[in-house]
Amino acid sequence: MNSMGIDKAVGATRVVVAMSGGVDSSVTAALLHAEGYDVVGITLQLYDHGAAVAKKGACCAGQDIYDARRVAENLGIPHYVLDYESRFRDSVMEDFADSYLRGETPIPCVNCNQTVKFRDLLATARDLGADALATGHYVQRKMGPEGVELHRAVDRRRDQSYFLFATTREQLAFLRFPLGGLEKDQVRVEAERHGLAVADKPDSQDICFVPQGSYAAVVQKLRPGAADPGEIVHVDGRVMGRHEGIIHYTIGQRRGLGLGGESAPLFVIKLEPEARRVIVGPRAALARDSIILRSLNWLPGTPVPAAGRAVQVKLRSVSEPAPATIYPRPGGGAEVVLDAPEFGVAAGQAAVCYDGDRVLGGGWIATAESRLAAEPSVAAVVGAE
Incomplete structure (x- = not known):
């Protein structure tokens, strides 16, 4: 039994590493390679390559694909770039737009993990003869009385367990998370120790297909005509004003409502997409x-x-x-x-x-x-x- 809990010699154990081009996934590949595992790096091209090159602060962009390739070359491991653009659009982007039109506040990163990464990529890893798929997520995989369990990361500031809630027991059996027991600072040190060019690369901040955090602009592009105007209504029935589309609002929003004259702050209480109404009221x-x-x-x-x-x-x-x-x-x-x-x-x-x-x-x-x-x-x- 090797360190990954697989009943094989380390050198005979093939591990596919999802390499986004960031420091976390790069260190994941480096640590496993240093242990002697048969590591194969895979990077997913998830959206338009040309547009992605100019976008900083997001995962899976053109620069990130280049960085992942450089790390793989430095480690001396095979590296493949898979075009998952159509899968990503169908499973993540389209659902993101439809969710906003329903008056919801979606989390596309969870959907991406649930579909493109832990469903499609996992199947590809199996096709490559892998014994496990490893990622740079900050979460821990442990064995318990009932089998495999998912736990929060040691570094609570980086814990990503919330975004992995949809991971199934079957997927967990195949997944590994080498960084779950490390602090982020330790990961940076490991990147430098292994001579990785991405050691000082900033962490991704934005949703990869949402430039500058402009969710509404993306929804309008995917769903032309989505920003239909309507009324802003107080919970007591008063019409407070007009809006330019419910896609510009989220539950609990306080700023940017453009409403005045109330003694207490107003918040978005409810969105009614069919009536194109934004309901506002007090925090209570x-x-x-x-x-x-x-x-x-x-x-x-x-x-x-x-x-x-x-x-x-x-x-x-x-x-x-x-x-x-x-x-x-x-x-x-x-x-x-x-x-x-x-x-x-x-x-x-x-x-x-x-x-x-x-x-x-x-x-x-x-x-x-x-x-x-x-x-x-x-x-x-x-x-x-």
Whole structure:
């Protein structure tokens, strides 16, 4: 049994490494190569190569493909660039646009991991005779009483477990995450120790196909006519103004509403795509303690008990897990009931359940409601969908 838990000699174990051209995936390849594994690097071209070259701060761009190739040459490992552009557009970009048109706030990076990377790339790795697919994600894979488990990274500032909630048990059996037990600073040191040209390369910040964070511009390009104007309505029924498309708004948004004259700040409470309405109101109207999930991915070997299971749940990638109870629902969904209300819960985001550091799984937020007694005026306009 080698260090990756595979019953083969190290030199006979082939590991495909997903190389984005950044420091994390490059160090992943370097560490495995130094251990003596048969490493093969693969870089995915996910969108227009020409446009990508000029875009900084994103993964899988033209410069990144070049950097990945340089690292592979330096290590002396085979390297392949796979054109996944059409798959990426169909599985990630189109869904991103449609989600915004439904008034949701999507997370395309989760969708990319779920489809293009951990479905399509994993299948390609198997076709290449690989025993494992390794990535530079900051997350830990551990063996537990029920089999393989997913855990938060040692470096909490870099932990990416929220974005990997949709990884299945079957995929986890094949995946490896060599950086999960390292701090980011250690990874930079390893990059320098191995003489990698990307040692000082900045981390990617943006969604790769969203230049300068302009989500609305991308949606308009993919869905011409998406920015239909409509009304901005207060939860008490007052028409406050006009907007130039609900794709410019997200649940919980406070800035950029262009509204004045209220004694208290206004927030986006709800989006009504069919009516082209943006509902605004006080922060209190954002409180939600019942969250309905679709497409639940549950990693433990036993299903969610009918009586519920106590968990800690993250509703945004940057938030801390909050105490809650998860209950199963028909059709593969679930309900998460929070111990205390959360504010700004948005459909299209993910709710990821934890037991301490262990990732239990999660699902996509379909609706979020308040079981608290609401004022009639709020209930009349913002009531359950």
